[in-house]
Amino acid sequence: MGSTVFEPEGGDTVRTTSPDGGVWRTTVEPDYYKSSDNFPEGTEFVSTLNFGNESLDIAKGLAVTSVTYQGDKVAYFELGNEPTNYEESRWNRSTDAYMSEWKQYTHEIDAAVNASGDSNLTSQRWWASSATTDDFGLEVRPVTLIPAGVDSEDQVGIYSIHSYAFSTCDPKRAALATIANILNHTELTHYCDEEIYPSACVTLEVGARWNIGEFNSVSCSGAPNVTDTFAQALWVIDSELIYATRNATNTHLHQGATLALQSKDQVNTPDANGTPGFSTYSILYPRESNLRGPSRTLISFLAQLFMAEAFATSSTRVRALDAPSGVDPELFAAYAFHVDDRISKLALVNMKPYYANSTSGFTIQVDLSSLTHTGNGGCVRMKRLTARFVNTEDSNISMWAGQSFPMGEPVDDMAIDMIGKDAKVSVRGSEAVLVFFDDVYGLCEIRAWNKIVSIQPDRY
Incomplete structure (x- = not known):
């Protein structure tokens, strides 16, 4: 988005590229914006405006165009993408210089959008910052921008931070991008608290909201044989819940094609014939490609199903729990979900890598006896996220509640387990479970009805 321009008479979207595959400019046309109608009703968009070309006219034109063609689907504007990656000479590492230009642009864009009459946006329509956590010298994360007065005109709706704890942009960092x-x-928690949480705290102190505007596990489009394995699904769950417990409003998981020229030393590159190879941290490959093979879901798709169920009830709040006594907190995470001040669900994630040649299952038993009384008449159930081993790339042998989703549709019957009388839950290495203390799919009512008419529980 840092080099996008609008052509009102244009046909198809055009990418202007260099000989070695770098995208120098993307030229979009009205149908680019109209394509938002293909998304489910209620989907909202953040319109990211070109800040990289340092042209107020281009940025202003994109803003007016987006509200003209996308109507009330545009929820926010964002000026530029990752300004920390812009040329150093742009602001010479000066927060004040960046902020002065940001304010000038947003003020004039607001005036143009308001004059168009096509916008239903509130005055607090901007994402601010959208900086990475990389130390490139320009300090524009919210922890710096907010005290400097970036929101002096009350324009900011959400403060955004981009987060990638690992990278394959160079061989040295790629060596650290391992499953373990x-x-x-x-370490995931440490990274969050060192790089993200200071900005979150300052944001919350001024009564504002913050989000992870873009993130994934390994920058430069993932790490093959790591981010396309079952390990990525466990990473997604733990990372999103780490941010949730620190009051993030949203987390936006990055998807897409392998990007060219992110780094001259990047390990993960597009296909040799110049066509994209989809990022290995994506949740799916939308079409066949030379580099990635046939279209299919990746295993991390299952993590989205897990998270959707975890937060399915409105007004759900979540907090982190300590690891049980004797369990290594480096390799185990637990989270309690609350609705109306009662525990509704519990997530348990055993992050110890379990391989095909592992000599132990690394199983952890968690005693829930102190919580089972909160269930619906003692009816406590759970769903299990599991695979045959942590480094599998096969969606056919990776299961969420007994079902695989190799093409996005469930295969086989759903398996929902009931917690036994001992109230203990076993979680093997490289597994996660979601425990339901509330009723799930009416099964608790069926159980109660079966008791009344003396039907055995295994009959329903």
């Missing part, structure tokens, strides 16, 4: 490292709960 992305499944280290202690």
